[in-house]
Amino acid sequence: MYLSDLNIAGRDGGAALAPPPQAPVLPDPNVIARSVAARPAVWAGRAITFGLLIAVLWQLRTLDARQVIADIPSRPAFWIVFALWYATAPVADWVIFRRLWRIPADGLIALTRKFVGNELVLGYIGEAYFYTWARARAGLTSAPFGAIKDVAILSALVGNVVTLLMLAAAYPALGTLHLGLSGPTFAVSIAAVLVSSLGMMVFRRRLFGLSNGDLWFVAAVHFVRLALKTYLSALMWHFVLPGQPLELWVLLSALRLLLSRLPLLPNKDLVFAGLSVLLMGHDVEIATLMAMIASLTVAAHVAVGAAVLGADMVRWTRK
Numbered sequence: 001m002y003l004s005d006l007n008i009a010g011r012d013g014g015a016a017l018a019p020p021p022q023a024p025v026l027p028d029p030n031v032i033a034r035s036v037a038a039r040p041a042v043w044a045g046r047a048i049t050f051g052l053l054i055a056v057l058w059q060l061r062t063l064d065a066r067q068v069i070a071d072i073p074s075r076p077a078f079w080i081v082f083a084l085w086y087a088t089a090p091v092a093d094w095v096i097f098r099r100l101w102r103i104p105a106d107g108l109i110a111l112t113r114k115f116v117g118n119e120l121v122l123g124y125i126g127e128a129y130f131y132t133w134a135r136a137r138a139g140l141t142s143a144p145f146g147a148i149k150d151v152a153i154l155s156a157l158v159g160n161v162v163t164l165l166m167l168a169a170a171y172p173a174l175g176t177l178h179l180g181l182s183g184p185t186f187a188v189s190i191a192a193v194l195v196s197s198l199g200m201m202v203f204r205r206r207l208f209g210l211s212n213g214d215l216w217f218v219a220a221v222h223f224v225r226l227a228l229k230t231y232l233s234a235l236m237w238h239f240v241l242p243g244q245p246l247e248l249w250v251l252l253s254a255l256r257l258l259l260s261r262l263p264l265l266p267n268k269d270l271v272f273a274g275l276s277v278l279l280m281g282h283d284v285e286i287a288t289l290m291a292m293i294a295s296l297t298v299a300a301h302v303a304v305g306a307a308v309l310g311a312d313m314v315r316w317t318r319k
Contacts, residue, residue: 072296073240085236086304089225090112090114092224095221101140101141109311110133113129124152130144131144150207150210154208157201160196160261161197162223163193163257163261164193166254166255167190167258190262230250234249234252237253255275
C-alpha cells in the first residue's frame with residue numbers, strides 16, 4: 001500500500017494518519033533580550049515616579065489652598081489661556097518626538113510627566129524618566145538617549161539665542177532706565193550665555209546625532225514654543241489686569257523671559273519690579289498678579305502630577 005492510498009482512505013472515511021507532531025515554537029531570542037534589557041529601565045522609571053510622588057506630596061503640604069482659591073480669576077478666557085500656556089511645553093515635545101520616533105498619542109502622558117518632574121523635582125529629571133519610558137518600549141526606538149540629549153541641548157541653545165537677540169534689541173532702553181543691569185556680574189552673565197552658545201555651535205558635529213533636517217525642525221519647534229508661551233503669558237496678565245494695552249504686557253513678558261535666562265544676575269525680581277513700575281505704573285498689582293500665577297502653576301503641577309501618578313498606579317495594579 002502506498003502513502004497516497006492511506007491519504008485517500010482517510011478522505012473516504014477510513015482511519016487517517018495522524019499529522020506529524022509540530023515542533024514547539026520557541027520565543028524569539030531578540031525579543032527576550034530586549035525584554036530583559038528593558039527591566040532596569042522599568043524599575044528606574046518607577047523609582048523616578050515615586051520621587052515625583054514625594055515631590056507632589058511636599059508641594060501639596062506647602063501649598064496654601066485657601067489663598068489659591070481666593071486668587072482664582074473668574075473669567076473663563078483666563079482659564080483657556082492658562083491651559084494652553086501650561087500645555088505648550090509637553091505638546092511641543094510631543095510634536096518633536098512624533099517626528100523623530102512616531103511616538104503614539106499616549107506618549108503625551110509621559111511627556112507631561114517629564115514636564116512636571118522637571119518643574120517639581122529637579123531640572124532634567126524629566127528627561128531621565130522619559131529615557132526610561134522609551135527604553136521600556138522596544139518597538140519605539142533602539143537608541144533613545146541620543147535624541148533626548150539632542151532635544152535638550154537644542155532647547156538650551158534656542159533659549160540662549162533668543163536671549164541674546166532680545167538683549168540686543170532691549171539693551172539701549174534698559175541702559176537708560178538705571179535698573180542695575182550693568183557692572184561685572186551682568187557682563188559675566190552675557191559672556192556665559194554667549195560662550196555656551198558658541199561652544200554648542202563649534203562642537204555641534206560631536207554633540208548632535210540627529211540629521212540636519214531633524215535638528216532644524218527641533219530648533220523651530222523650540223522657538224515657536226518660547227514665542228507662544230511669552231505671548232500667552234502676556235494674554236493671561238492682560239485678562240487679570242485689563243487696564244493696560246496687550247502690547248505692553250507682551251513687552252513685559254518678553255523682558256521677564258530675558259531676565260529669567262540671564263545667569264548670575266542678582267535681584268531679578270527687583271529688576272522686574274522696576275520694569276513693571278516704569279512700563280505699567282503699579283508694581284503692587286503686578287506683584288500680586290505674579291504671585292497668583294505662581295500659586296496656580298504650582299497647583300496645576302500638583303494636580304497634573306497626581307493624575308499621571310494615579311494612572312501609573314492603576315496600570316501597575318493591572319499588570
